[in-house]
Amino acid sequence: MYNILILEDDHIQLKTLSEIIKQLGDMYQVYEATNTTEAFKIASQNAIDLFYVDINLKNESGFKFALEIRKIKRYRLNWIVFVTIYKEYMLSAFKKIHCYDYIIKPYNKKQIQRMTELLMSDGRAQVAVTEINEKFIIVPIKNIEVKIFVNEIIFVEVFIRTSIIHTTNGSFTIDYLSLKKLNSMINDKNILQSHRSYLVNIKYISKIEKTNNKTSYKIYFYNTDKTALLGNNYKKRIMERFNNVVDEEING
Template sequence: MYNILLVEDDRIQRVNLKKIICKAYDNLNFYEAEDKDEALYICQNHNIDIFFIDISLKNSSGIDLAIEVRKIREYELSWIVFLTTHVQYLVQAFKEIHCYDYILKPYDKETVISMVRKLIKHSNTDVHIKKERQYVIIELRSGVNIKLYIDEIIFIESKLRKNFIYTTKEVYESSKLSIKKLLEIIDSEDIIKSHKSFAVNINYIEKIEKIDSRLSEIYFQDYDKKALLGYKYRSTIVKKFKISYK
């Protein structure tokens, strides 16, 4: 999966650009942001391969964002493409940020498709090559260990001094580890606590529904079981859910 971040404060423009890029490749994962703060949060918590950044953003400029992106070690040489109607800013963009190229608005479909294909072709990562999946070894009980792929975990529930790990394949019961210890072993930014007795995988959340002032329910994609969301975890979960859902 190839990760692309679209930073554009005009939703219609974002949607149009995303549709065009999808004509070049199907196997792409998109993240979207409207401003600098949201974009920085995404690129600090996910591995972005290509940046498409509008030069004019809410409360800042795309150039300011790109300068901050370049300060992050893993993005010092990443592909950055600017989106603009303001050609006069491009000299600064090339000189200070060392961006790869720019796209003028309104977008020309063939130009965008050609650029995306070229960037992917000359990148170290090929969208057709499956990245190595991360896994952990979990001790369920004395003498019983399992290999658990992190991207298959939907949520974890702690009850009656046992932990139940709900995955896309089956449910595993562990009596050896606390939920805190499980999260330390899994060590994934996508699997976080939502309640004192629950931890959820942000990528599987379909809906969050409020029950009362202190409690909500979390629904998952194509899964009939639900998890709880406590008020002290709500803002973190909702923020991550909104970003992953875009």
């Protein structure tokens, strides 16, 4: 039996989500809460395996509820999925509290059922530990401390006082954070400086081409159509590492 708690203050949405999960079978016990007081009470009286939390409660914060739940020892690693109408920054921001994912309203029945079955599978505990042990940095974005996993960083570009971190989960803009500081924070062997304004992740480079400027090259990546520059001063090191990665992929 898996215990699932839904925190949603819209009664129609609450019942809809609850019914979608109940259709998976009797092994799923669904608890419903319309406010954080009810949710905390249910969580204290029952061992909840998975939380579905509406981030946009009318008079409360679903995000704050999740932060408080994480302070309870028994819920330090349990899965939390946020329900929201907003997409921007959601996944990376919520990883701060080891949130698995988020779903966008209106609900997609198949997506919710597939996600619920996946998280309640036998491998869920190992997946949680693996995610938490991954290297990350925390940066301030729009007054939110956002957790970005280093292995998801494709490249970083800096213009004057603004840094943009391009990741597999989107791009994040940070003010007043220098390339030197970011490089120190990231401190990863696969992420190297390629230009006075760029850091690149060797693992995501698809190709390197010369530009019209004789002293610079353009770097292309998997997972994004954005590009970075490779300066002549950084060319040797980047090219050596890139060629080594290609050789490793070819030779297995």
